[in-house]
Amino acid sequence: MLLRLIKLFDAGYIEGVRRLSMLVIAAWNHEYEQCKLLTNVSYPEINRQHQQCLILICYIYLMAIYEMDDIRGFVIDNMSDEENMLKKLTSRERRFIKFASTEYDGQLYMTPQDFLDSVVEQEPRPRLKRRVLSGQDLQVIKDNTPPLKKGSKMLFRTLRDRGIVSYTEYLFLLSVLTKPISGFRIAFNMFDTDGNHRVEKDEFLVDDYIDDEEGLQRKHRIDTTLQIHLFGKKGNQGLNYDGFHKFMDNLQTEVLELEFNEFSKGNVAITENDFAKILLRYTYLNTEEYDAYLERLMDRIKVEHGITFEEFRDFCRFLNNLEDFAIAMRMYTLADRAISQSEFSRAVKICTGFKLSKHLIDTVFAIFDDNGDGMLSYREFIAIMKDRVHRGFKSSAKSEGWDAFRHCVKHEMKHSVEQ
Numbered sequence: 001m002l003l004r005l006i007k008l009f010d011a012g013y014i015e016g017v018r019r020l021s022m023l024v025i026a027a028w029n030h031e032y033e034q035c036k037l038l039t040n041v042s043y044p045e046i047n048r049q050h051q052q053c054l055i056l057i058c059y060i061y062l063m064a065i066y067e068m069d070d071i072r073g074f075v076i077d078n079m080s081d082e083e084n085m086l087k088k089l090t091s092r093e094r095r096f097i098k099f100a101s102t103e104y105d106g107q108l109y110m111t112p113q114d115f116l117d118s119v120v121e122q123e124p125r126p127r128l129k130r131r132v133l134s135g136q137d138l139q140v141i142k143d144n145t146p147p148l149k150k151g152s153k154m155l156f157r158t159l160r161d162r163g164i165v166s167y168t169e170y171l172f173l174l175s176v177l178t179k180p181i182s183g184f185r186i187a188f189n190m191f192d193t194d195g196n197h198r199v200e201k202d203e204f205l206v207d208d209y210i211d212d213e214e215g216l217q218r219k220h221r222i223d224t225t226l227q228i229h230l231f232g233k234k235g236n237q238g239l240n241y242d243g244f245h246k247f248m249d250n251l252q253t254e255v256l257e258l259e260f261n262e263f264s265k266g267n268v269a270i271t272e273n274d275f276a277k278i279l280l281r282y283t284y285l286n287t288e289e290y291d292a293y294l295e296r297l298m299d300r301i302k303v304e305h306g307i308t309f310e311e312f313r314d315f316c317r318f319l320n321n322l323e324d325f326a327i328a329m330r331m332y333t334l335a336d337r338a339i340s341q342s343e344f345s346r347a348v349k350i351c352t353g354f355k356l357s358k359h360l361i362d363t364v365f366a367i368f369d370d371n372g373d374g375m376l377s378y379r380e381f382i383a384i385m386k387d388r389v390h391r392g393f394k395s396s397a398k399s400e401g402w403d404a405f406r407h408c409v410k411h412e413m414k415h416s417v418e419q
Contacts, residue, residue, distance in 0.1 A: 001024060001057070005020065005021060005057070005060050017060060017061075017063075017064045018064035018065060021060045021061040024057050025057060025061060028054055092174070093167070095118055096108070096110065096118070098118075098124055099114045099124045100114060101124070101125075101130055102114075102130060102131045102132075102133055102161075104132070104133040104138070104164070104222065105222075107166075108130070108167070109133075109164035110165040110170060111160065111162075111163055111165070112155070112156040112157075112159040112160060112163045112225065113157075113159075114165070116156050116258060119174070119255055119391060120255070120259055120262070138222055141163055141164060141225060141228075142228055142233055144159065144163070145159070145163060145225050145228040145229050145233075146229065147232060147237075148230055148243045148246075148247065149243075151250055153253040153254045153257065154254065155229070155254065156251070156254055157254065163224075163225035164225055166226075169224060169226050173226075173251065176248050176251050176252065177251070177252060177391075179248065180317070180320040180352075181249075181317065181320075182321075183320075184244065184248050184249075185241065185245075187244075187248075188241050188244045188245075191203055191204055191244075197240065197241065198238035198239060199240075199244065200238055200239075201230075201235045204230065229247075230247065252316075252317075253313065256309075256313050257309065260309050263277070263278065268308060269305075269307055269308045269309075270306060270307050270312070272301050272304055272305075272306070272307060272363045273294060275307045275312065275363060276363075276367050279385070280293060280294075280384070281388075282388050283387040283388060284387060285384075293367055293368075296366065296367065297367050300372070301366055307360065314356055315356060315364075317352060318352050319385055319388060319389050321351045322389055325347055325348065325351045326382050329378045329382075332347070338378070339376050340375055340376075341361050341362070341376075344364075344376060344378075345358075345361055364376075368381050
């Protein structure tokens with residue numbers, strides 16, 4: 001019956017699925033009530049397999065109802081106006097709105113802590129409503145923002161909620177996290193529109209803004225924390241490449257430290273298993289695939305040595321050079337063959353200029369070497385690591401909301417039928 005419903009659903013016979021699943025649920029309910037009368041038991045025990053099948057059929061019925069409503073253009077009753085508005089936005093816009101905890105003059109802003117939360121947490125901190133800033137609050141923010149020469153890899157963690165980040169700056173900061181060191185100079189030159197080797201405030205993040213209902217892209221009338229930090233409280237300090245490089249490097253290190261410390265719990269190293277969890281946390285593997293990677297690692301790592309922050313940082317910097325690595329691999333392995341540890345190490349050195357430790361490479365191969373032959377399918381590795389680099393934003397496989405629910409149910413139905 002499950003297999004028949006799946007085929008009907010995939011073929012687009014949604015009304016037939018709805019009717020058939022409804023009949024099955026009604027028939028089962030009638031049989032259950034009869035069983036209660038015959039056995040004189042209030043809650044007769046149900047076979048586990050039958051129970052799973054019934055739950056899946058109930059899901060199928062809901063899927064059919066929602067699918068029919070979607071086709072007709074109806075909106076699910078319990079969806080708020082804000083949720084409907086969010087559906088029209090990009091994933092980055094939705095995430096910014098979700099984590100932005102402050103507002104000024106109808107425009108939304110993140111705090112430095114909001115930004116950190118948005119790149120390492122699934123959900124924002126609990127709050128009753130957004131904080132509406134006053135002119136006095138903005139002055140306090142300006143007074144508390146340190147100049148660039150006092151910047152550090154603790155800047156965002158030190159400022160916490162004493163700062164504001166606009167949506168455009170949020171996009172810039174996200175791009176900083178994925179930039180290889182070689183890309184720092186390119187980014188600087190893009191901002192340096194007059195070619196004088198200095199970026200002025202009016203050159204930084206210049207764009208055309210529109211008045212929009214979401215409060216994301218309006219022209220800024222106030223100085224943000226980033227503007228004050230990079231160009232001074234009066235906005236008249238030019239930004240040279242050394243200062244720009246220092247800021248980008250500090251931000252990358254700060255976010256990596258935040259991720260590392262989440263698992264290290266104050267220790268100097270994280271376990272190999274925790275390292276794998278960090279690498280896989282932004283990917284869209286199903287549960288079985290995710291568990292398979294971790295189980296494979298545990299089976300192959302007999303003695304845990306741990307991964308230090310330096311090793312973790314080096315590997316993440318290598319991931320920021322993933323495009324160069326992919327090109328090198330395509331040119332080197334024209335037949336798309338798997339690569340050995342020595343080939344992997346050499347390619348990383350060529351692309352980044354630094355060498356990964358042997359233990360780190362051993363750990364990577366223990367995670368991603370599918371059959372244990374000491375060779376790595378670089379295509380599969382790159383595909384998975386791209387989601388890690390972009391923290392899930394660039395995955396075409398990601399489904400959200402109803403699409404994610406439908407994908408999950410169909411996966412569970414097929415898995416149940418296979419069993």
